[in-house]
Amino acid sequence: MNKRFSVHRTPQLENLERRLFLRRGLSLGAVALLSGCNITDQESVQRVLWTMSRWNDRAQGWLFDPKRLAPEFPESAITKPFPFNAFYGEDEVIDVDGGRFRLEVGGLVSEKKPWTLPQLYALPQVSQVTRHICVEGWSAIGKWSGVRFSDFLQRVGADLTAKYVGFKCADKYYTSIDMATALHPQTQLSFRYADELLPPKYGFPMKLRIPTKLGFKNPKHIAAIYVTNTNPGGYWEDQGYNWYSGS
């Protein structure tokens, strides 16, 4: 570019050249901007973006303080009505038969016997009023009650040094979390919302409430829990949403 501007000597030509250069530069930017979708679809760009997302998983793992608690709120701060959100519409919410329901436990655990709901309800219960933050940007405050997930993992003799806990849900949703988050004191296997039995739209018979992760990392209608060292991915995660998605 140095050369380009030193070839022409007359000021008029120089100015013209610069204006053309400027205009060309601007239109190049505009083209790049307008074809945004196409840029994202290119294979090399996809590789870079996915690599950065895996790097961000690691960075968030380092930033995660297993002792830092998510803020809790008074019950007066609860958002009413609490929004419904899933990968399907509210009219497609599934109805799980609580009487016949059995929670399966598998992978790196010593106690693999399935759990009935009364057995789960008999475990020590805790409550929390915390902020649920959706990956879309909105947030809402709700109250959940259930068993501390670390208590549950200890009861089933889970290998707490394993890397991941995976979830399979009755509505075909699936996701997974890191062990550090699974053992966080506020991570809760929830059976109740606002002191009532979890209604179908909020994930009957149980959801995992994680106030240190985005909403889509809080699976509903959980049917099976398994401990593993192989990252099981997730419904949204496999499509490009960041796997760690921690708060």
Added chain:
Amino acid sequence: MRVHPLVVRVTHWINVLAVLMMVTSGWQIYNASPIFSFAFPAELTLGGWLAGALQWHFAAMWLLAVNGLVYVTYGIASGHFRRKLFPLSPLGVLRDIREALRGRLAHDDLSTYNAAQRAAYLALIAMLAVMVASGLVLWKPVQLYWLGSLMGDYEGARLLHFFAMSAVVLIVLAHVIMVIVVPRTFPTMVTGRARRAS
């Protein structure tokens, strides 16, 4: 005549790229759950859909942060900020804005910024710092709760992030318009040298 040091030119153009990616992917993220009753035109957004936009946003944030850190460290350590952006008098800023609107702003010596330029560049640096701080709170509202409590927690940070973005876009627009009005400033940010006004 040498006007812009190499560090300033390199970080300027990397910043152009980083801010462009952050703003356009940010608009796509905004569209997933608009705060106000409008959405950004899809043609001006980056990422195709929310997941793609988030991937761009959380990749480009490292570029923006590292580049910004290099620029600010250089600006303070080398005395570049002190020499070029200060002193700054409010009256001078008002006078220069008035002159600029009348099309009479003196811009003969490209190595010295007038008061309006100083104010605009300082404001841009400050607004980008606010964007990074509020963006960190949105990314890590629990881990950085102490930082979030200075800006009204998660929802406050969300508003602040939006308004700081608006300020950045306005300052950049004014900057680009001024470059179009005084086009000989453009090659200077590439080569670092300026010729006398013709």
